[in-house]
Amino acid sequence: MATLLPQRFGMDSLPDTVRICEVSPRDGLQAEALTLSPELRAQLITRLAATGLTQIEAGSFVSPRAVPQMSGTAEVLAALDLDAHVSYPVLVPNHRGLEDARAAGAQDVAVFISVTDAFSRANLGDGLEVTTARAHEVARSAVASGMRVRGYLSMVFGDPWEGSVDPQRVVTAALGLLEAGCASLSLGDTIGTATPGHVSAVIEALLAAGVPVEAIALHTHNTYGQALANVYAALQLGVSEFDSAAGGLGGCPFAGSATGNLATEDLLWMLQGLGIDTGIDMRALAETSHWLAAQLDRRLPSATSSAIVHQ
Ligand code: MG
Numbered sequence: 001m002a003t004l005l006p007q008r009f010g011m012d013s014l015p016d017t018v019r020i021c022e023v024s025p026r027d028g029l030q031a032e033a034l035t036l037s038p039e040l041r042a043q044l045i046t047r048l049a050a051t052g053l054t055q056i057e058a059g060s061f062v063s064p065r066a067v068p069q070m071s072g073t074a075e076v077l078a079a080l081d082l083d084a085h086v087s088y089p090v091l092v093p094n095h096r097g098l099e100d101a102r103a104a105g106a107q108d109v110a111v112f113i114s115v116t117d118a119f120s121r122a123n124l125g126d127g128l129e130v131t132t133a134r135a136h137e138v139a140r141s142a143v144a145s146g147m148r149v150r151g152y153l154s155m156v157f158g159d160p161w162e163g164s165v166d167p168q169r170v171v172t173a174a175l176g177l178l179e180a181g182c183a184s185l186s187l188g189d190t191i192g193t194a195t196p197g198h199v200s201a202v203i204e205a206l207l208a209a210g211v212p213v214e215a216i217a218l219h220t221h222n223t224y225g226q227a228l229a230n231v232y233a234a235l236q237l238g239v240s241e242f243d244s245a246a247g248g249l250g251g252c253p254f255a256g257s258a259t260g261n262l263a264t265e266d267l268l269w270m271l272q273g274l275g276i277d278t279g280i281d282m283r284a285l286a287e288t289s290h291w292l293a294a295q296l297d298r299r300l301p302s303a304t305s306s307a308i309v310h311q
Contacts, residue, residue: 004308005282010275015240017277019055021150021186021217022048022264024292025076026057026091028249030069034296038072042079044295047288048246049086052280053264057110060091061100074104082107089150093124098138102145109142110150111135111182115173118161119154119190132173136180143181151182152219156202157194167205174211184217186243189230192223192259196233203237217241220262222248222301227262228270235274242267247289247300263302265289283308 025045029036036044041059048056058080059073073090080088082105089108092098101109113135114120117128124131139149155162156170174185187202199218206216218234220227220242231242248263268282286308293300 003283006269006273008273008275014235014274014276015238017240018235018271019241020053020264020267020278020280021055021057021089021241021243022053022246023057023219023243023261024048024245024247024249024264026059026070027243028245028247028261030060030067031250032069032296035069035071036295038075039079040295041072042076044288044292045076045080045088047291048285049080049084051284051288052278053285054085054279055087055089058088058090058106060093061097061104062091062093074100077104077106087148089148091152092138092142094134095138095141098142102147106147108148108150109138110152110186111139111142111177111180112152112154113173113177114154115165115169116155116159116162119159122161123154132176136176139177139180139182149180149182150184150186150217151177151180152186152188153177154188154190156187157189157198158191160191167202170202171205171209171211174206175209178211178215182215184215184241185211186217186219186241188219189221189227192221192226194220194230195224195226196229199230199233200237203234203239207237213238214240217243219243221250221259222262223259228266231262231267231270235276246285246302247292247305248302249292249296249300260301263289263300263305265302265304265308269304 060070064071087108120128244264245261248260250261286305289305
């Protein structure tokens with residue numbers, strides 16, 4: 001049987017290239033019951049880099065009591081070639097985390113804010129103003145020492161406690177992160193409720209407020225099966241950076257209704273069919289997802305990965 005790949009039908013209005021931020025080693029693994037050793041996490045990241053991925057979230061410098069799955073991130077970084085043409089952002093929630101990341105040789109960090117007050121209190125332990133100001137300070141300090149900073153915005157499209165979220169609140173949050181020096185803003189559909197029109201409305205509001213399209217990334221969850229449709233809506237507005245996880249690993253431990261991240265293989269299948277270049281070897285990625293599933297002793301939800309490996 002021939003190896004199947006999608007037939008390519010490009011569309012002029014879409015970006016020529018897309019950059020993927022692979023989030024399975026951090027956002028994905030931190031939601032797993034099983035904790036992988038730093039050695040296995042470094043092995044996962046090395047395998048992911050070998051598929052052609054150029055931005056791979058490598059871990060976080062948070063309290064090991066709060067997130068035991070991420071303990072030993074310094075050991076993970078020590079096992080990687082940090083000078084290769086791959087960026088390995090690590091999440092830093094505060095100054096202490098930033099210092100630890102710097103000491104471990106990290107060149108890319110990510111800060112995290114909530115767009116809503118309820119999630120800020122539930123996940124970050126303080127009200128919105130306090131947690132946002134803390135993230136801005138950390139971002140400024142990181143930029144001052146020559147690091148590249150990614151800003152994560154969570155609950156952009158809905159919040160389990162507050163319900164709907166006004167796009168203007170997203171605009172305010174995004175402008176604040178840009179001013180603090182963030183080079184890219186990852187719009188998180190943390191509970192996966194967004195639909196394509198909603199994605200378009202939020203991105204249009206950001207563009208109208210002067211946020212450069214190059215600074216916008218979209219982080220989708222497939223909770224309601226909308227992740228790829230939401231990516232497509234963002235592509236139509238020129239967005240060219242998307243977060244996804246090998247196999248569809250992940251979720252959100254603080255939002256019970258959130259299920260997995262968009263699977264990188266499923267994203268790649270669509271992008272390849274649209275003639276959009278990513279430089280990633282889909283089969284190698286699917287094989288990595290199967291390796292990861294074996295380490296976690298569970299099936300991963302990516303439809304494309306299952307289809308490819310069973311060809
Ligand atoms: Mg996620």
